[in-house]
Amino acid sequence: xxxxxxxxxxxxxxxxxxxxxxxxxxxxxxxxxxxxxxxxxxxxxxxxxxxxxxxxxxxxxxxxxxxxxxxxxxxxxxxxxxxxxxxxxxxxxxxxxxxxxxxxxxxxxxxxxxxxxxxxxxxxxxxxxxxxxxxxxxxxxxxxxxxxxxxxxxxxxxxxxxxxxxxxxxxxxxxxxxxxxxxxxxxxxxxxxxxxxxxxxxxxxxxxxxxxxxxxxxxxxxxxxxxxxxxxxxxxxxxxxxxxxxxxxxxxxxxxxxxxxxxxxxxxxxxxxxxxxxxxxxxxxxxxxxxxxxxxxxxxxxxxxxxxxxxxxxxxxxxxxxxxxxxxxxxxxxxxxxxxxxxxxxxxxxxxxxxxxxxxxxxxxxxxxxxxxxxxxxxxxxxxxxxxxxxxxxxxxxxxxxxxxxxxxxxxxxxxxxxxxxxxxxxxxxxxxxxxxxxxxxxxxxxxxxxxxxxxxxxxxxxxxxxxxxxxxxxxxxxxxxxxxxxxxxxxxxxxxxxxxxxxxxxxxxxxxxxxxxxxxxxxxxxxxxxxxxxxxxxxxxxxxxxxxxxxxxxxxxxxxxxxxxxxxxxxxxxxxxxxxxxxxxxxxxxxxxxxxxxxxxxxxxxxxxxxxxxxxxxxxxxxxxxxxxxxxxxxxxxxxxxxxxxxxxxxxxxxxxxxxxxxxxxxxxxxxxx
Numbered sequence: 001x002x003x004x005x006x007x008x009x010x011x012x013x014x015x016x017x018x019x020x021x022x023x024x025x026x027x028x029x030x031x032x033x034x035x036x037x038x039x040x041x042x043x044x045x046x047x048x049x050x051x052x053x054x055x056x057x058x059x060x061x062x063x064x065x066x067x068x069x070x071x072x073x074x075x076x077x078x079x080x081x082x083x084x085x086x087x088x089x090x091x092x093x094x095x096x097x098x099x100x101x102x103x104x105x106x107x108x109x110x111x112x113x114x115x116x117x118x119x120x121x122x123x124x125x126x127x128x129x130x131x132x133x134x135x136x137x138x139x140x141x142x143x144x145x146x147x148x149x150x151x152x153x154x155x156x157x158x159x160x161x162x163x164x165x166x167x168x169x170x171x172x173x174x175x176x177x178x179x180x181x182x183x184x185x186x187x188x189x190x191x192x193x194x195x196x197x198x199x200x201x202x203x204x205x206x207x208x209x210x211x212x213x214x215x216x217x218x219x220x221x222x223x224x225x226x227x228x229x230x231x232x233x234x235x236x237x238x239x240x241x242x243x244x245x246x247x248x249x250x251x252x253x254x255x256x257x258x259x260x261x262x263x264x265x266x267x268x269x270x271x272x273x274x275x276x277x278x279x280x281x282x283x284x285x286x287x288x289x290x291x292x293x294x295x296x297x298x299x300x301x302x303x304x305x306x307x308x309x310x311x312x313x314x315x316x317x318x319x320x321x322x323x324x325x326x327x328x329x330x331x332x333x334x335x336x337x338x339x340x341x342x343x344x345x346x347x348x349x350x351x352x353x354x355x356x357x358x359x360x361x362x363x364x365x366x367x368x369x370x371x372x373x374x375x376x377x378x379x380x381x382x383x384x385x386x387x388x389x390x391x392x393x394x395x396x397x398x399x400x401x402x403x404x405x406x407x408x409x410x411x412x413x414x415x416x417x418x419x420x421x422x423x424x425x426x427x428x429x430x431x432x433x434x435x436x437x438x439x440x441x442x443x444x445x446x447x448x449x450x451x452x453x454x455x456x457x458x459x460x461x462x463x464x465x466x467x468x469x470x471x472x473x474x475x476x477x478x479x480x481x482x483x484x485x486x487x488x489x490x491x492x493x494x495x496x497x498x499x500x501x502x503x504x505x506x507x508x509x510x511x512x513x514x515x516x517x518x519x520x521x522x523x524x525x526x527x528x529x530x531x532x533x534x535x536x537x538x539x540x541x542x543x544x545x546x547x548x549x550x551x552x553x554x555x556x557x558x559x560x561x562x563x564x565x566x567x568x569x570x571x572x573x574x575x576x577x578x579x580x581x582x583x584x585x586x587x588x589x590x591x592x593x594x595x596x597x598x599x600x601x602x603x604x605x606x607x608x609x610x611x612x613x614x615x616x617x618x619x620x621x622x623x624x625x626x627x628x629x630x631x632x633x634x635x636x637x638x639x640x641x642x643x644x645x646x647x648x649x650x651x652x653x654x655x656x657x658x659x660x661x662x663x664x665x666x667x668x669x670x671x672x673x674x675x
Contacts, residue, residue, distance in 0.1 A: 001061065002068035005029060006495035007502045009072025013519060022073015022461045025419035026189065026276055026643075028650035028673070030065035031196075034058060035647060038196065043204040056477040058197040059470065063484055066466040067492040071499050074458035076161070079523045081504060083453045084153055085112045085129055086527035092121045100538055102531050105442045107388040109156045110450050113149040125149040132511025139509040150504060156388075157454060158497060163381040164455060165463050165492050168406055169485045170374030172467040174349055174367055175407070176481060178342040179414065180472050188283040188417030190472045195640050197477070208640060217641025218648070221275035225649035225673050229656075232671040243272035243611075257304040258297075261602075262314040262323075268300060271611045274674045275646045279639040280417035281616030288416050291597040292606070293614025299602035315424065317457075318449055318533040322570040323602065324425040325433055329574025330598040331408045331423065336575075337582045337595070338411060366482040378403070390447050391553040394431065394440070398448060401427040402456060406464040408599065413465035414472070415596050416613075420460045420605040420675075426452040428533075432564065433571075437537040439561030441549040445537060449530030457526065460605070463492060574598060608675055649673050 009021030009029070021029045042052040053061070071077055088111065091097040103115055114125035125146045133140050179185050200206045208214050224240045231239035246269040249255050258268055281289045303313050315321025339346060345362065352363045353371035378399050385395035409421050428448040437445055467488060471481050512520060538546060581595035600606045623632050653671045660668040 001033070002064045002071075002491035002495040003498045005065060005068030006071035006077070006499035009068070010077035010499045010503045011506055011515075013072065013078060022069040022071070022075060022078075023420075023672075024460050024674075025413055025421070025462075025465055026280075026647075027066065027069035027073070027461065028647050029654070030062060030069050031193075031647045032651035032654075033065055034062055034193075034196070035644065035651070037061070038206060039209070042200070046204055055197045055199050056474070056479045059473050059477050059479045060484070060487070062193065062197075062473070063467075063470040063488050064491050066470065067463070067488050068495045070461055070463050070466065070492060071495040073461045075461050075463070076454075076496065077499055077503060078519065079457055079526045080157075080454060081154075081500060081507075082523040082527040083450065083530070084110065084157065085114070085126060086524050087531050088112065088114055088116060088126050089122060089130060090528050090531065092116050092126075097531060097535060100535065102446070102534055102538075105446045105534065106450070107447065109152050109388060110447070112153050114146075123149075128511070129507055130512050132507075132509055132514045134509040134514075139506070142505055145505050145508045154500065156384075158493075158500075159384055160381065160451070160455065161496060162493050163377045163384070164402065165496075166489055167374045167377040167381070167403070168462075168464045169467055169489050170370040170377065171403065171407060172410070172464055172471060173370035173481060173485055174346070174374065175338075175342070176468065176471045177364075177367070178345050179411075179468070180475065182345070183341060185411075185414045186284045186288075186417070187414045187469060187472045188280040189413075189419070189469045190476070191283045191636075192280065192640055192643050193469070193473055194476050195637070196644065197473075208637060211637050213634070213638045214641040214644075217279075217638040218645040219641075221642045221645030222649050223645075225275070225646060226652065229649065229653045229671040229673075233656075233669045242274070243270065245270055257308055258300040260307050261300050261303045262307075267604075267607045268296065272608060273615060274609065274612055275642040276419070276674065277417075277609045277612035278616050278619075279642040279646075280419065281613045282620055282636065282639040284415070284417055284616075285594075286617055286620060287592060288594045288596065289613045289617035289620065290592060291594040292416060292418065292600070293610055293617050295597040295601035296607050296610040298597075303602065318426065318428060318452070318529050320429050320433055320564060320567075322566060324429050325564075325567050325570035326574035327423060327599065327603075328425045328430050328433075329571035329576075330578045331404055331425070331574075332571070333575040333578030333582070334408050334411060334595065334599055335404050336579065338407070370482075370485070385447075385451075388447065389443060391444060391555075391558075393555060393558060394444055394448065394553070397431060398427050398451060401430060405456060405459070406462055409459050409462060410465040410468050412596055412599055414468050415594075418600065418606070418609065420609070421465075421600065422603060422605055423456075423459055423599075424603055426456050428452045433567035434563050435558055435561035436564060438541060438545060438549050439557055441551070441553050442534060442538060442546070443550065444553055446530055446534050449533055453526065453530050463488075605675075646673050 005021055013021060021027060037053065037058070045052040087103065091101075091103050097103075103111070108115075112125060114123040116122060128146070133144060180187065195208050196206070198206045198208065203210065224242065227237075228239050228242070231237045249269060250259060255269070261268075281292075307313050311322070313322055315324045344360070348358045348360050348363045349367055349371050351358045352368040353375065381399055382392065382395045385398065386392050390398075405423055405427075409423060412418060412421050428445070428451075431440060431448060432445070440448075467485065470484055470488065473479075474481060474484050507515065512524070541549060577598045578595045581591075581593055581598065584591045585593070585595065620632065623635055627635075650673045653673065657668040657670060660666075
């Protein structure tokens with residue numbers, strides 16, 4: 001399942017542009033396949049007396065589907081392998097890049113072995129990737145792919161990604177019991193999934209499918225999304241509005257400053273509601289749903305006076321900016337709080353992992369071995385990065401930063417149910433902010449940027465948050481954490497290798513131009529980000545400065561570096577907001593704001609989903625006030641139905657275009673139930 005989803009999904013998302021397999025942390029295909037199994041496969045097996053899949057087995061199935069979805073989606077294949085080959089063509093076509101020889105700063109192993117020469121500015125390995133080698137629409141044989149040129153670089157990237165996945169899964173095992181049993185984080189996805197896979201007992205279907213209130217929620221979301229899908233195919237068919245457009249208020253004087261806030265302002269008056277987001281937000285505490293619900297407006301109110309005074313609040317990928325530095329500070333603050341809350345447990349884990357005695361004896365053998373393997377994976381990753389020319393201090397910093405990034409994305413997800421989380425910052429942004437591009441030098445700069453473009457470019461789906469859900473669901477269904485994590489590691493690595501190989505083969509069959517789509521074009525744009533950044537930084541240096549920066553990096557040069565202006569101020573604000581809010585939350589039980597809001601407020605996806613959290617908070621408050629806790633518990637089934645209805649509608653609108661293509665040979669409309 002993992003290999004199939006990853007392989008099919010990578011080609012499907014890039015070429016056909018149907019609903020994304022790995023678009024967010026509630027992957028529709030994964031849950032859709034489980035839904036088909038629960039409603040069709042299990043009843044059939046029961047009727048023919050062949051047994052049926054148990055709840056714990058559905059946990060395993062879901063874990064495999066999650067891993068395939070990570071590879072198929074933004075976790076890797078939405079952009080890969082374009083960043084390791086497209087820049088070769090880009091330099092051949094860009095006189096500025098060619099004059100500076102930007103490819104010359106890249107270690108050979110990080111790009112496909114097909115660098116241009118004066119005699120051959122565009123080698124066949126690149127040319128065939130762009131144009132394709134197939135004739136009359138037929139795919140080529142696997143042996144016709146120039147694997148000799150791809151082999152070394154794919155081995156390097158598989159090692160980097162594989163070590164990252166393994167380290168992330170080990171970290172999940174270490175924090176799992178602390179987060180789920182001691183800190184009692186809500187895990188909204190698990191709440192929904194556990195109800196879905198509950199043991200049906202003597203019946204054909206699980207208990208949730210036998211409740212009328214579930215089908216009311218299901219019908220509401222499924223019918224509306226089906227109607228809107230038909231409208232997408234046939235514009236004359238009526239659609240059902242799922243939002244409110246307040247754009248007529250753009251001319252109100254109070255609103256005008258808010259609209260000017262970068263990232264957030266352009267969508268502040270376009271309020272949309274998404275069924276799955278409302279359903280999941282209903283399962284979290286009122287404190288969290290209220291905080292995220294008002295986060296967008298709060299960010300705009302704080303940022304608007306700064307923008308009015310001329311403070312640059314813009315930011316861009318690999319270009320830095322005050323908001324990016326602030327988000328890094330917030331992530332660092334949350335990391336400090338996570339370590340503080342679990343300090344005794346994590347210290348015990350570290351001692352046990354180093355074979356030191358621990359009097360508390362609260363660490364399991366699985367957690368100790370996970371820590372050992374995770375530490376070993378991190379050390380190997382640092383060594384690997386040093387071997388390609390990255391300074392050890394930068395290699396360690398990169399590994400620590402991606403650890404902070406993915407663990408805090410997981411923390412936000414299991415604490416809030418927010419299923420699209422983009423951190424906005426990347427390690428290269430932060431290292432440039434701390435040391436400056438001139439101190440890092442062009443070699444380190446391009447290495448870090450290429451690592452980020454592959455490893456951290458888009459965290460809307462990732463291994464860590466999904467694995468956290470799997471282990472919590474496994475707890476509830478008595479599935480062993482060690483085995484689950486071991487098989488998830490096997491699945492994600494196997495899916496990565498097969499999906500990348502299949503995608504490279506398809507690209508050489510039809511070419512980038514033959515698989516042309518908006519997604520393919522976007523992947524080519526993203527592939528140039530590291531070199532655009534390098535080009536811009538080189539333009540800022542004189543010849544003497546460039547010569548000095550190009551020398552091997554030393555620790556003394558790093559210590560004498562000059563940070564980017566206002567970096568520490570912006571990062572300090574994010575750090576202070578999270579630590580201050582965390583202190584107030586621990587000190588005053590009625591403190592209304594949750595510090596997690598400062599990790600996501602003002603980000604584009606939070607702008608989209610903030611109204612859903614506010615609506616869920618309002619509904620939950622009214623239900624608790626007028627119906628009490630029992631009514632709230634009973635009403636949760638309705639919101640499970642809302643989520644399942646959206647998943648079912650997504651599966652329908654994946655199947656319809658596929659059937660249309662089979663029947664007509666042309667691509668139909670693509671309709672997504674959520675952005």
